[in-house]
Amino acid sequence: MAEIMDRKNGHVDAVLSGGVNADRITAGFERIRFEHCALPELDLDAIDLSTRFLNFQLKAPLLISSMTGGPSRAQDINANLAQAAEALGIALAVGSQRIAIETDGSNGLDQRLRHYAPSIPIFANVGAIQLNYGYGVPELQRAIEMIGADALILHLNPVQEALQTGGDRNWAGLGDKIGAVCKALDVPVIVKEVGFGISVSVARRLVELGVSAIDVAGAGGTSWSAVEGALSEDPTIRQLAEAYRDWGIPTTRAIERVRLACPETPLIGSGGVKTGLDAAKALRLGADLVGQAGSVLRSSTQSVDAVIAHFETVIEGLRLACFATGSQDLSALKSATLASTPA
Structure with a gap:
């Protein structure tokens, strides 16, 4: 388990280094352009960014995505994120809870999160692959209960x-094991990738x-x-990892295609x-x-205020996009005119 904790700590350091992003592939946002509205006829400050997601009310359509559940500094990171999410009225997804499930060290993944964030949705998180290595409903239920989670994320990370x-x-x-879990748990199950995208065929399978x-x-x-x-x-792993640095489905393409399907x-x-x-x-697509x-990882290592x-x-920035497209709320933004669309 110490090896896993060291690896999780290494993950944080690697991301903070700024040298592990995709290189020749982009998420695709630069190819999407809204048609500008020169006469919005709106009060910028009155634009409504609130939304409901899985029956949870949010002040803005934002999620602090899963980051870390392993390193010793995770306690401070998780506390900062939870308090910020509560102040902003947005959702929070914790990092992998595997270490917390298998050891006595919670690394901040405990009821303190619910204390910091009593009113916003918190999503638990476990690697889906653990269902093939001994995990079942009891382990997932423990992940949910240890932080008072409102939903469970199962993450997919085959590469x-x-x-x-x-x-x-x-x-x-x-x-089939994911399907069995969905039927057995009494909270919603969310499935996510970790940065390589979800295809239409996989999305349809998950819905089924x-x-x-x-x-x-x-x-x-x-x-x-x-x-x-x-x-x-390992030089072989390093070579393979570099070859697959740009593997995956760009975010904009994945959103658009999965939404249609x-x-x-x-x-x-x-x-x-x-x-x-x-x-x-992303919302428009x-x-x-x-x-x-x-x-947001660097900010999370600094303070709640950061x-x-x-x-x-x-x-x-989201509010300004609504204003500049003449969208009074998120529903209107979702039908705002695009000057160009993804290939």
């Missing part, structure tokens, strides 16, 4: 696991299995292939979202909620 020393390589039959929501977590932001390559001392499924758009304008584009992780300041800038 990362394949490149990880000692990674979990047997993914056979995992879909009973998943309540999907986070496409597309390519164009942090590359978890590059992260594992940065941590590995699964029109009724609640959808989270994440992966390479840097600004409020990016968030507006079909996302119901927009997630950020890597871009996290709040980061997201206040994102929120104002």
Whole structure:
């Protein structure tokens, strides 16, 4: 378990280094342009950014995406994120809870999170692959109960696991186990990737299995292939990791295609979202909620105020996008005219 904790700590350091992002592929937001409205006839300050997601009321359509559940500093990170999410009225997803489930060390993943954030939705998080390695409903229920979570995220990371020393390589039959979990748990189950995107065929399969929501977590932001390559001392792994640095489905493409294929499924758009304008584009393409992780990690290591300041800038950027497209609320933004559309 100490090895896993060291690896999680290495993950944080790698992301903070800024050298593990996708290189030749982008999330695609730069290719999306709104048609400008020169006469919005709106009060900028009265624009309504509130939304409901899985029956949870939010002040803005934002999710602090899963970051870390392992390193010793995770306690401070999680506390900062939870307090900021509560102050802003946005959703919070914790990092992997595997270590907290298997040891007595919670690393801040305990009821303190609910104390810090009593009114906003908190999403628990476990790697889906653990269902092939001994986990079942009891372990997932424990993940939910330890933080008073409102929903459970099962994350998919096959490429990362394949490149990880000692990674979990047997993914056979995992879909049926996800389906069984969806039926057994009394909270919504969200399935997300970690940065390589979810295809239409996989999204349809997840909906058939009973998943309540999907986070496409597309390519164009942090590359978890590059992260594992940065941590590995094996030259073969390093070579493979670099070859797959730009693997995956760009975020904008994943959002648009999954929305068309699964029109009724609640959808989270994440992966390479840097600004409020990016968030507006994700919402216009079909996302119901927009997630950020890597871009807010540095703020999360500093203070609650730093996290709040980061997201206040994102929120104002989103509000300005509504204003500049003549959209009085998110519903109107979702039908705002685009000057160009994704290829």
